[in-house]
Amino acid sequence: MSRAKTKAEQHAATRAALLREARRVFTATGYADAATEDIVRRAAVTRGALYYHFRDKRALFEAVVDDVARGIADRIDAASMPAKDAFDALLRGTHAFLDACLEPPARRIYLIDAPAALGWHRWREIDGRHAMRTLRAGVEAMLAEQPDPALSPEIMTYLLSGALNEAVLWINEAKDEKAARREIDRTLPLLFERLFARTRAR
Amino acid sequence: MSRAKTKAEQHAATRAALLREARRVFTATGYADAATEDIVRRAAVTRGALYYHFRDKRALFEAVVDDVARGIADRIDAASMPAKDAFDALLRGTHAFLDACLEPPARRIYLIDAPAALGWHRWREIDGRHAMRTLRAGVEAMLAEQPDPALSPEIMTYLLSGALNEAVLWINEAKDEKAARREIDRTLPLLFERLFARTRAR
């Protein structure tokens, strides 16, 4: 039926195939050790196609990172939709973030390789449109419900983001991953309560 | 006077020169884009010497990372020595950590490139002997003074480490670095107070 593909369709199909296989190879070997030849072979094209669609290997990786980050953010948004208050939304979002980032593509591509390959600044630019945006919204909602002039939403967002990223990697390398995850799940609500507590004097 | 160098001296001198120049080049260009030829030229040897002293480029990088991490830990230890209590020690140590990591070599080599180039697990192994060891000691001292069965020292250490690492990179990329640093300095004691607070009911 779709024997006769239009050019635009072919263009999109090849690009999608490159992104799909690039994600697999980057996940398996990491950015530095990924050979572009491997990617294009799996996508059933040649390196000419890759360099037609992307300026260089880094640009391909950046596109994959953006995709991965968007996927994480989507899962967070979906999970925190049915929340009853800001605290609940933050907790649900956090759990969704951990779930998503514990999967190999997100872990390897988004948490480990992206900051080094793209630079911390560029990585945070991308993340700021996705997962970090949801975290910032959660923090701001908390501070809207319980105003606390001592806490800067921006700083809290970055500190929490750093802590959560590290939590993912710690859970992943733990001897007993399930137990580690439970411990984190138990600890995080406690920390949120304490961090966002109103000053004792009120 | 030292015209006639013994073999052991020569060995140590060349190794030290390689480490010194490698640190410079890795800091300037990052691990991936650093050419071993650049390093050995500055050290006034050839690549043969490099591969005699180190198994490969990664091993050289790992040795540099270990050096950098040791330097950070030394500064933390020195800064937290004259502390009057656990809280004071944690704060002093944290400030020393920020000061040390804000310098380019630590930032680029230790915070950005090391996790990707060595793998998170290996990076944490090294860090666990240095900066993270001091942080863990600080956390454990806090929990010794104010016991809190709800807080696992290991988890608190990893979460705080992640938050502090991110704080460094955030300060570094801020438009006004001095102001960003002041904001972090103002926020951290607040967070420590709240995180390590005994449960309200006592």
Added chain:
DNA sequence: TTCCATCACATACAGACTGTATGTAAAACC
């Protein structure tokens, strides 16, 4: 003192990989 083994490199080379330059068939357009 002399001989030999080992050390601490230097040199030469093979292999892999990235990016670029060029060629080309099919589609799109006028």
Added chain:
DNA sequence: GGTTTTACATACAGTCTGTATGTGATGGAA
């Protein structure tokens, strides 16, 4: 219907890592 543009494929040049081999100096043994 002829020409231009697209979406690749192919070929090539340059760079870089790691390895294999050569070599002079040093240190120990006899």
